[in-house]
Amino acid sequence: MTETDASCDGCGSFEARCYAESWPLRTAFVISRGSRTEAQVVVVEVSAGGVTGVGECTPYPRYGESVESVLAEISSVLPSLRSGLTRAQLQQALPAGAARNAVDCALADWEQQRAGNVDSGHAWLPTVQTLVIAAPDAMAEAARVAAGRGVTVLKLKLDRHQVLERVAAVRSAAPECQLVIDANEAWGAEGLPDLCDALARQGVAMLEQPLPAGDDELLATFPHPLPICADESCHTRADLPRLVGRYDMLNIKLDKTGGLREALALAEEGKARGFELMLGCMLCTSRAIRAAWPLGPSARFVDLDGPTWLAKDVDPLRFEGGRVYWTDKRGGEGG
Ligand SMILES: [Mg+2]
Known part of the structure; x- marks a missing residue:
């Protein structure tokens, strides 16, 4: 895979949305910090030019994150995405963490699909x-x-x-x-x-x-x-x-x-x-x-x-x- 900037030339802007999902585990996940029985993730979708890119993140309480806080962070940049926020600009728009990850990966997925690049590089x-x-x-x-x-x-x-x-x-x-x-x-x-x-x-x-x-x-x-x-x-x-x-x-x-x-x-x-x-x-x-x-x-x-x-x-x-x-x-x- 290659990484380029999602400047979306010719598209102008992304349609974008975010939502939470809960995925039950098949067995409890027990670590020193506690036990989990479901994976709570937040998903971002960006669409332009007939292509939809999808990104996912996992909010982590250890780092002060919750599903609600991550959805709020992502929502704060949705208007910018609709007016053409690039991946480079995203680095300044949100701090490092789950919210920026989901947006960055959605834009990266969009880039890969638009380039017709579905090859992983390694099988x-x-x-x-x-x-x-x-x-x-x-x-x-x-x-x-x-x-x-x-x-x-x-x-x-x-x-x-x-x-x-x-x-x-x-x-x-x-x-x-x-x-x-x-x-x-x-x-x-x-x-x-x-x-x-x-x-x-x-x-x-x-x-x-x-x-x-x-x-x-x-x-x-x-x-x-x-x-x-x-x-x-x-x-x-x-x-x-x-x-x-x-x-x-x-x-x-x-x-x-x-x-x-x-x-x-x-x-x-x-x-x-x-x-x-x-x-x-x-x-x-x-x-x-x-x-x-x-x-x-x-x-x-x-x-x-x-x-x-x-x-x-x-x-x-x-x-x-x-x-x-x-x-x-x-x-x-x-x-
Ligand atoms: Mg570790």
């Missing part, structure tokens, strides 16, 4: 499969099932309890799988260097956001025996200077960067500063995964399994054997 991407917090034997069973389906990288959601027990249970249930951990800010600084050493000895390949974002400076005080990845601490390029020396990887999500445009810029500048990349997503439909697709090839870890948690998806991509396969919106496979 498939590898994706990790998330294991949510549960008793060690339940996480082990989930790992066994995933490994049996061909998944090769498992991401363990963990809180501060039974960390090594849960990792050991999953490790023994899926000895061939690569393991990464996401603590979602739940751990404390005390004992963290020793815990990192223990995780590295268990072969854990990466640790995501162990400490609250406000405690990042503590990560600079000990050598990292495994890469530590910034998620809640990394939203846009503006965060990069204070992440250097504290983190080794960046988890890039379009809902944090405020769309594909800033995500691509963050990936480029992050790599130039020596960070490895992870590509992540929120609980979302396949619409959001399609939008993030161009970032996949540059990421060491691709974590795009959000739609696999839904009871029902829209324009579904095919998830199979630790991979997500591109399909066009009529269901055909391509690349």
Whole structure:
């Protein structure tokens, strides 16, 4: 995919609308911050010249967002979209976050369709499969099932309890799988260097956001025996200077960067500063995964399994054997 500016020459303006959707999950999604049983997303549609582009975002309370606040933010730029707001102008019109993401992705989708470009560039991407917090034997069973389906990288959601027990249970249930951990800010600084050493000895390949974002400076005080990845601490390029020396990887999500445009810029500048990349997503439909697709090839870890948690998806991509396969919106496979 290529990225150009949606200046809409010859179209003049976009018809635009936004609305909320709720997608029930097939099973509860449990992380250190709490449990979810549905994915609440906000959708933006922009139409011009007989083409409709669609973008989706997931408002996230951790970042002060709700469905209502995101709908209000998007509504504030609908008049500008109707008078020809470009993607470049959008960067100034809204702050980085879910609302700008949905608008930017709708405009990007419109550009791609108008250019007749439905080719993803890559027929498939590898994706990790998330294991949510549960008793060690339940996480082990989930790992066994995933490994049996061909998944090769498992991401363990963990809180501060039974960390090594849960990792050991999953490790023994899926000895061939690569393991990464996401603590979602739940751990404390005390004992963290020793815990990192223990995780590295268990072969854990990466640790995501162990400490609250406000405690990042503590990560600079000990050598990292495994890469530590910034998620809640990394939203846009503006965060990069204070992440250097504290983190080794960046988890890039379009809902944090405020769309594909800033995500691509963050990936480029992050790599130039020596960070490895992870590509992540929120609980979302396949619409959001399609939008993030161009970032996949540059990421060491691709974590795009959000739609696999839904009871029902829209324009579904095919998830199979630790991979997500591109399909066009009529269901055909391509690349
Ligand atoms: Mg995370």
